[in-house]
Structures are given as structure tokens and as C-alpha cells.
Amino acid sequence: MAGKYIASSSLPNPRGGRSRSPILLLTFSLLSLSLLLFLFSVLPSHPNPNPSSNLTTLRPESNFVASLEHFLTSQSPGSRPIRDDTVGSDDPEAVKKFDDLLWQREIRRVYEDPYYPAASGATSAIRVYVYEMPAKFTYDLLWLFRDTYKETSNRTSNGSPVHRLIEQHSIDYWLWVDLIAPESERLLKNVLRVHRQEEADLFYIPFFTTISFFLLEPVQWKPLYREALKWVTDQPAWKRSEGRDHILPIHHPWSFKTVRRSMKNAIWLLPDMDSTGNWYKPGQVSLEKDLILPYVPNVDLCDAKCFSKSESKRKTLLFFRGRLKRNAGGKIRAKLMAELSGADGVVIEEGTAGEGGKEAAQRGMRKSIFCLNPAGDTPSSARLFDAIVSGCIPVIVSDELELPFEGILDYRKIVLFVSSTDAVQPGWLLTFLKSISPAQIKEMQRNLAKYSKHFVYSSPAQLLGPEDLVWRMMAGKLINIKLHTRRSQRVVKESRRLCTCDCKRANFTGP
Numbered sequence: 001m002a003g004k005y006i007a008s009s010s011l012p013n014p015r016g017g018r019s020r021s022p023i024l025l026l027t028f029s030l031l032s033l034s035l036l037l038f039l040f041s042v043l044p045s046h047p048n049p050n051p052s053s054n055l056t057t058l059r060p061e062s063n064f065v066a067s068l069e070h071f072l073t074s075q076s077p078g079s080r081p082i083r084d085d086t087v088g089s090d091d092p093e094a095v096k097k098f099d100d101l102l103w104q105r106e107i108r109r110v111y112e113d114p115y116y117p118a119a120s121g122a123t124s125a126i127r128v129y130v131y132e133m134p135a136k137f138t139y140d141l142l143w144l145f146r147d148t149y150k151e152t153s154n155r156t157s158n159g160s161p162v163h164r165l166i167e168q169h170s171i172d173y174w175l176w177v178d179l180i181a182p183e184s185e186r187l188l189k190n191v192l193r194v195h196r197q198e199e200a201d202l203f204y205i206p207f208f209t210t211i212s213f214f215l216l217e218p219v220q221w222k223p224l225y226r227e228a229l230k231w232v233t234d235q236p237a238w239k240r241s242e243g244r245d246h247i248l249p250i251h252h253p254w255s256f257k258t259v260r261r262s263m264k265n266a267i268w269l270l271p272d273m274d275s276t277g278n279w280y281k282p283g284q285v286s287l288e289k290d291l292i293l294p295y296v297p298n299v300d301l302c303d304a305k306c307f308s309k310s311e312s313k314r315k316t317l318l319f320f321r322g323r324l325k326r327n328a329g330g331k332i333r334a335k336l337m338a339e340l341s342g343a344d345g346v347v348i349e350e351g352t353a354g355e356g357g358k359e360a361a362q363r364g365m366r367k368s369i370f371c372l373n374p375a376g377d378t379p380s381s382a383r384l385f386d387a388i389v390s391g392c393i394p395v396i397v398s399d400e401l402e403l404p405f406e407g408i409l410d411y412r413k414i415v416l417f418v419s420s421t422d423a424v425q426p427g428w429l430l431t432f433l434k435s436i437s438p439a440q441i442k443e444m445q446r447n448l449a450k451y452s453k454h455f456v457y458s459s460p461a462q463l464l465g466p467e468d469l470v471w472r473m474m475a476g477k478l479i480n481i482k483l484h485t486r487r488s489q490r491v492v493k494e495s496r497r498l499c500t501c502d503c504k505r506a507n508f509t510g511p
Contacts, residue, residue: 060458064167064296065149067459071177072146075139083132087234098236099489101198106482117201117478125192126471126478128247129200130179131235133207137228141208142173144215162214164358165252168295168382169210171269171466172249174457176206178467187460191471197237201478202267203246205232209255222258229259241265241485247474251293253279253378260284267477269293269470272380273402279378288480291473292404294455294466295382299362301389301456307449310366310391317345317433319368319392321361322383323376324350332397333374335424340372343430365390369441370416370433374398374423388414389452393444395433397423405469407476409454413447 061067087094109116115124149163178186179193194200207228212221232238238246243265250256251271256263261281268290274280302310324337340346347364351357361383365371371387375398387394394415403411411417416436423429453464461467 060460060462062301062456062458064170064173064457065146067177068142068146068173071459072139072142084134085132085235086134086231087236090234094236095239098198099240102240105198117482124475125190126474127192127194127199127201128179128204129194129197129202129237130176130204130206131232133205133228133231136224137207137231138176141211141215145211148215164298166210166214168298169251169255169271170296171251171293171457172206172208172210174296174459174461175249175269175467175470176204177459178461179204181460185460187463188468188471190468190475200237201245202474202481203235203237205246205248205266207232207249207256209250210252213252213254213256225256225259228256229262233262240489241481242488244485244488245481251295265289267291267474267481271295272378272400274378274400287402289477291470291477292402292406293470294385294404295380296457297385297389297455298358298382299365299386299390301452302366302391304449306366307391307445311445313367314369314392316347316364316368318370318372318395318430319347319364320372320374321349321351321357321364322381324348332420332424333376336372336374336397336429339424339426340429346430361386362390365392368392370395372397375401375420385455388448388455391445391448391452393441393448395429404466405454405473407473408469409451414444414451 061070145163145166151163178188179191183193197203209225212224216224232246233243243263244267246263246266247269248256248260248263248266249269250260251269253271253274260268261284264284268285270285270290270292272292273285273287273290318340320337320340322333324333337348341348347368349360349364351360365387369392371383371390371392371394373381373384373387373394373396375381379398379401384394384396395418396415397418397420399420403409416433418429418432422432453462454469455466456462457466
């Protein structure tokens, strides 16, 4: 060995003069001791075999503005992605080549995994390819929000603060930030980002459609939408499946509205289905294809300590704060307010989601037993999730409402559902609420404390948080996605191109 060779060259000739070996041994001993002391000083005393376990001790950030600030300022120019998935040419052979690669991977998994494509424990993580889109669709829009956030005078046509509205629908940010984080910094193990498209089960499109709609002028966002549409539909993976395995976050009803009909096969991430047809055209959305995600709450989470402290202060029977006049299904609000106004134990306030509105809503919900959640311009609103994280039992009066993660969560344990016909009958609603026993109220409040974690987005994304439940729900869609993709590839012109009543059900659940 080299070390031994160098050391032996300094040894004395055994035939010659006085030996210096004791001095050399002492020198080497001191050097060795110094080296050991140095190593112990720089190495951790208790190495952690599982670095990701350290994340469980970190406080998750659930404030959108704070999380965004940290994310953007920690992204130095050199750390931004340099790969760009922009397709340079329209090569039909690229689609065939990609399909062959994907088939080879899938058939290997069929033979090697007896549970594939069903869930099978640790090896069943959904594999997601996150497109590397040009910065004008991603980072530039996040910077635009960050740089204009303090312009509080920017409001929608109905008076809502634009940036607060974007926060409510920021599900695209929370999902994307978790997906692109290094694996060592992630807690979720049911979804895995892959860097080769042929390894993917699903494809995520990271275009911030809500930010672009509200913060750009129409002359800016309309061509940007068309560019995004072309960019995505040029991808070989899109052409192979016609978008069926692509995830498109369009959580605000106006998001991507001018071009989204061309992407109707994709998995849309939505706030609700709005089966009245006011926002989505017939055939565009379905419970089978798409996924409902909760709004980002406007108010702070009432944790266990807060819940215990507020329990004795809940003296208001029914609370509502919001706009009293809305369109479409929201016309029920005016009827309800006329019925409930001035009643004992009822607090009704007109207000918006601005900073002052947030404080007023949070204060009112934490003092109330029940919170009224009528339909607005759409069947859903952020108010429902504000009530849940505030420990206030929601009373939903919205006949067309679809709820997030309903394949996993039983909302009857935390919510009272009331038909609009019953709710507007004189005296009916208050009589109904007063008939709920204290024991039932206590049980529902305990369930709210358990359920609230399912509606709080954060970074890093938490187990059983909304990001986690998204991928649990997606796992249930994979087989159908593969079925419809393969079916679309083999039909001939005489075949039925579209699934009708025989193989695709409408959003209807009968008794």
C-alpha cells in the first residue's frame, strides 16, 4: 500500500546505528489521536439513517405569501431548471416511439408486480412527470404575483381583492412546489416525480392559469393561453393519450376558459362541477375524469389549543359573513337572508375576503356553533373550508355542490346538508338547527378537529393533507385512464368514438 511504502522508507537500517522507532511510534500516535478528534468534531454524533424524518419536526408553512416568498428567493438563477420540454418539430414518429417505450415499461410492471396497476404498498407510488415549461408560464407569473401583492386596490368586478382570490385558488402552487422539491425534503411517498417521460403514470402541467387571468390584461393572457395550449398539445405524450393522463389545474371557473374546451380529455383540478352549465359546458367535466380540490382557507387553522379555548365561547347559533347578493344558484342567499335576518342567535354580515374581512370572519366563526354555507356564483365557496378549519359546523344549502375527496371522507360526520326548498320555508332552518342534540354537536365538533388537517395546504406537504389526498384519489383513476387511452388508440372509424350511457355515467347519484 502507498501509505505503508512511504512510512517504511523512513525506517532505520536494522544493521546500522541507534533505532528511532519509539520516537516514530509516539509521533504517529499523536497524529492519529489528532485525526480522530478532528473527525469526531465535524461528524454528527448521532447520524440519522432517515434524513426525511427531520422534516416531521419542521413547522410546515401554510401561508401562501410567506411560502411563495421563501420559494422564489431561494431559487437562485443557477438553481432554476435548465431543461426545457418545448417540442422543436412535429414528428409523428416521436409519438410512436414514446408509445413503444411506455408499453415496454408497463408490460414489465404487469409481469413483475402482481398488484399493478392497483395499489401495492411502498412500490405503488404514482409516478408523475412534471413538464419543464418556459418561465413565462411558471416562474414569471409567480414573480408577478409576488411583486404586485401589496397593490390592494386591485379588485375584481364584484369588489373582491384580486390577490386574495388568487390565494383561495392557489392549489396549482402547492401541488407544484411539492412535486419539484428534492425527495429528501418531501414527506409524501405516494407520489414520485420521475425525470423520464416513459416512466410516468401521469403528466403535470405547471401553468398558473388563475394568476395569469387576474393579473394580466386580456391582450396579454389570451395569446398566453393559446401559446400554452399549443405547447402542451405538441407534446408526444399528449398526442399519445389525447391528454387523458395529463393533469390541468384550473381551479378558478374563469381559468383557461377561452381554450380549455380543446383540453377536455385532461384531468381537470376543479373547485366544483357546477352541473348547472353556467361555468362548464356539458361533457367537459365529470366525477369519473376530474378531481374536486378544496379552496385554500382564508382564515387560520384553529388547532387543538384554540379549539379547546373557543369551545365555551361559541354562543352564536348560526353565523354568515359574505356577499348577500349573488348570481345563478347564489340567488338563494337573498331568500335566506330575508328569512333569517333579525332572528335570535343569528349573525349575518355583509363583507368580502380582504384582510379586515378575514379577521371578522375568523372571529365570527370561532364564536359560532353553526356556519351557513349557501351557494354563490358557483355551488362552492372558500367559506365551507373556512368553517371547517374554524371548528364551526357547516350548514350547506347548495343543491348542486360536489365535495373534495368524497371517495375518502364522509362529510356527514362534520356537515349538515339542507335542501334549498326546506331552507327557505318560514322558521324551518332554525327549528332544525335547534333540534340537534348537544351530544351530536360535540361529536361533530370533535370530528371537525380531526378533519381539519385534510384542508390545510402547506410546504412541505403533510401526510393526510390535501396534497396527499389528491394523489390517493388519483390512484383510483389510473385504471380508467389507461382503459380509455388504449381504447382510443385502437378504435376504427365505424366504432363509437365517444363513451355514452353504456360506459360513462353522468354526475348523478340516485337514491
